[in-house]
Amino acid sequence: MAEKKNYYKIPETDDGTILFNVPFPEDLKQLKDMAPILIKQPYHIDYLHSYGQDSPFFAGLANGKLLSNKCPKCGYTYGTPRMHCMYCGTECDWFELPREGYIHCFTVCHFGSEEFLPETPFILILVEWPEVDTLFLARLVDVDPADASIDWVGMKVRAQFKRLSKFKPTDVYFVPA
Amino acid sequence: MPDVYVVSGGVSKFAKARPDRTFQPMVKEAYDYLLDDIGLDFTQAVELVDGTTSSYFSDHFGRQLMGGAMATDYLGMCPKHNKRIEGGGATGGLNFQAGWEGVASGRFDIVLTYGWETMSHVNTWKGNEFIALASDVSFDYPVGGFYSGYYAMMVTRHMKEFGTTVEQLALVSVKNHNNAFHNPYAQKRKRITIEDVRNSTMVAWPLTLLDICVMSDGAAAVLFANEEGINKLEKATGRSMKPTKVIGVGGGMDAMRMADRPHGDVILLPHEKAEDYKDLKYPGVHSFRSGRNASKEAYKMAGITDPINELDFVELHDAYTSSEIQTYEDMGLCKYGEGGGFVERGAPFMPGVDYGYDLPEQGKIPVNPSGGLIACGHPVGATGLMQAVFGHWQCQGTIADHFGDPTLQIKDAKRGAIHSHAGTGTYVTVSILEKGF
Structure with a gap:
């Protein structure tokens, strides 16, 4: 009868692979x-x-200012920062966007990416300003998501800032003006 | 530049999940079909194919870098040239054009392209997160990164600008699902109504679950050749090829952030006039400038000046019902702003199929006869190639053989367009196929 050898064993733990x-x-x-x-x-x-x-x-958001870039050469004005002008390649300057703008388009997200699922339903808007050439993506609050209507397009909205900045673009959000 | 032909194609069944296979044998399913359809042996193909291109969208979905190399060795194509093509939702369409370029450049006589995606390895909402990483991670993703939300914003602007209705959007879904009923490759084969679409779960207002394509596992493959390549294939197989000529290719791009899209003048197609759009700010977020640029370039190369009358069908990237309507306009099948009425009148529906609605212009230019992404599924790296395979079969007149059902064969189809599209209209490709025998 062969001698039974005691091989070293890795200690067992209770975590591991979930088998389906x-x-x-x-x-x-x-x-x-x-x-x-x-x-x-x-x-x-x-x-x-x-x-x-x-x-x-x-x-800027942490200090209650909504900033963006403007091209000093061709004058193109961006609603979302872009350090170099898309049209002439010039390095842009900073400027402060108006507090009040208008809803260019919107949606109510009833589902979302995993990270944002707990926040549903939430409202996304693109904000337009008459004197600015492009738009800005933000959340809209203080309206009832159930009231979604195409009439929301064109609504005047006002920027508000989180007091404790998280250094995310959601540090600014909009409410009906 | 040599003429370039699609000689054969194959598609795996698109499904919500394919746990029975890793991606390499799934690609081989599509490839084996491609070989079988022209009677070419695996070893003959290894000998004759000069180079390959592979496509898949997301490294995150597979959690596998250099998947292109792995698919290529699985098909026995080492040690010849391969490269991976990636461009969001348009990955497959870009790969189609990369295959075309390999032959058109004179570098190769025969090029094999293949693409796939395995999207079932993560849950739907994690999958949406991966897809949303294809938006600016400083300014877009953190605000609520969700592609259905992005497209929904685009359509609320389209609705405001042009009066497009949710019922018109729903009709696209009705058409594509009902078409897919006759396509055995499709993931969702069902007959539905406008009410079904509107009563379905709301995802991103006004888009419901049935307005949006599904995630899929699947693969597709396309074989390209010039005339010399076709001669080699005919010699090897002892068969006459029934190729489809690629008579036009076009591409376009737009800014990744929708917020950056300009408001200027419409890029005009040959059959349009500037006064048609004198009050329209373009593209904004209601239209895809990249899709218009890709169409213009492809039509120009193909010599098409009146697309609706010079094309027999279009397979376009309907990730959303809304983007199908927007794409009718970009491709000049109707004017900007008229996409809603275009579908309501039935122009893009298949002739001879009963959809349960009164469609006075039914069959004018069938769009997504296959069922499109909404019903076939959207395994991203394969999707644009799937469109090419279905387009090839339409031009060959062999849909009945491949689908086991003649319903979706467009009678005497000679010429069609395929259209692939990425991230809110960033990358777009349009390619024109024409019967080549």
């Missing part, structure tokens, strides 16, 4: 009919995202 399926046939010929094995693979990453040249916009 493990059938196995008696006959190996049946392996091709076997159901697939699905395993859970968690994937979490922290990115150090730099706002780079757009950083003053976020500093």
